Amino acid sequence: MRLNNATAVYFSPTGNSKKCALSAAGVIGRNIEEIDLTKADSLPDGMSFDINDFIVFSAPVYGGRLYKGFAEKLTRLNGNLAKCIGIVTYGNRDYDDALLEMKNILIDREFIPLGFGAVVGRHTYGQIQTQRPDNNDLEICRTLSKEVLNKIEKGIFTIPDVKGNFPYKDGGNGGSFYPQTNSKCKMCGLCVKNCPQNAISHEDFKTIDSEKCISCFRCIRICPFGAKVMETKEYVDFAKMFSEKLSMPKEDEIFI
Ligand SMILES: Cc1cc2nc3c(=O)[nH]c(=O)nc-3n(C[C@H](O)[C@H](O)[C@H](O)COP(=O)(O)O)c2cc1C
Ligand code: SF4
Ligand code: SF4
Known part of the structure; x- marks a missing residue:
């Protein structure tokens, strides 16, 4: 099947998810359209895709879930059977139910998600995996995309299982550190x-x-x-403790 240009759709306050989305989308080798849903009021109502579209969705994990504001924006898109990839980036703790949540919303909105990734990026707080996503992580995003394009080429449209539980854990909210x-x-x-x-x-x-x-x-x-x-002292103390606790690097995971 002849795919249209790739579209990278992301919510990415500190840039990790954007990097992963652009790396994965870049594999298609043509122009990448970017839909940046990070800024407030960034989604026009009723955005629809096409059966020949190829989309990479990418967003951070907040409290083991998708950030609620981003999840709500996803529920306003119409997939119309567009093929896609879902990536969550997380700060080396865990992604818990965020990838499953993304998968379920995408299916519900009539996208066909053919591959998923959970990729480690610098945590927002403290000094945790500060150089990630690094070249290796971005290469994993490209591998994910290549594998999905291979599936499409072969006419395989199976939606893979991902890690996560339903009902989802509580989460998806912001934190309480105000700059x-x-x-x-x-x-x-x-x-x-x-x-x-x-x-x-x-x-x-x-x-x-x-x-x-x-x-x-x-x-x-x-x-x-x-x-x-x-x-604040509260934040500085937390960041120190948290950075020590999460010092062991985790591996990215892909599901195809
Ligand atoms: C409010 C909040 C909650 C977070 N919760 C988690 C979490 O549950 N697990 C985790 O590993 N990282 C967590 N993180 C870290 C982010 O998921 C991680 O830094 C992500 O890559 C940021 O993506 P971005 O650069 O695209 O904004 C959290 C960050 C914030 C701000
Ligand atoms: S004010 Fe709060 S929500 Fe806005 S950019 Fe800063 S940390 Fe994020
Ligand atoms: S804190 Fe001040 S200097 Fe920094 S970006 Fe905001 S307005 Fe500009």
Whole structure:
């Protein structure tokens, strides 16, 4: 079957899931269309795909589940039997039920998911696997994609089993670490425009609404001046303990 260009659809506050999506989608060797669902209000209603489309979905694990805001965006897409791959990235703890949740939503929305990956990336918190996804991880994303394209070539449309349990564990929420803004802030507004939750005040870029913030740390990573920080004693103590606990690197997994 002749596939259309590949589309990478991702939610990726700190960039790990985006890297994996683009690596996997790049295997098709033509232009990649990107649908970045990270920013608030980033999904037009009623987006539909086509039976000849090839899509790579990629998103982080939050508390062993897909982040609720992303899961909700997925439920607004129409697959129309488009072939796809699902990837979750996780911070070296566990992905628990997130991949199964992604699989079930994709099937429900009439996509045909032919392969899945659970890939380790730098954890949002602490200093855990800070260089990942590295070249090896991205090569695993490409291998996953190649295997799926082989399946399509051979006319094999089986949907693989993945790890995970249903009912799903509780999760999918943000954390409760709300960044501070130090005196280096130049009021450039970059963090305001890029916050997935519209949680940073448009009037005063130093004020974060803790009711909206999901502690994704996107603002910390993208501030060019190092002005958004997480320096409370509670966080520093947690990050140290957490980094020690998760110091043993985990292996990526693929399901085809
Ligand atoms: C609120 C929150 C919850 C998280 N929960 C988990 C988890 O349950 N297991 C895990 O291994 N990593 C967890 N992480 C780490 C992310 O899944 C990981 O860093 C991911 O690769 C980030 O993807 P991104 O760079 O595309 O945003 C969590 C991160 C955040 C912010
Ligand atoms: S990106 Fe940094 S410098 Fe720019 S408004 Fe945000 S905190 Fe301030
Ligand atoms: S304010 Fe909160 S939700 Fe917005 S980018 Fe920063 S950590 Fe993420």
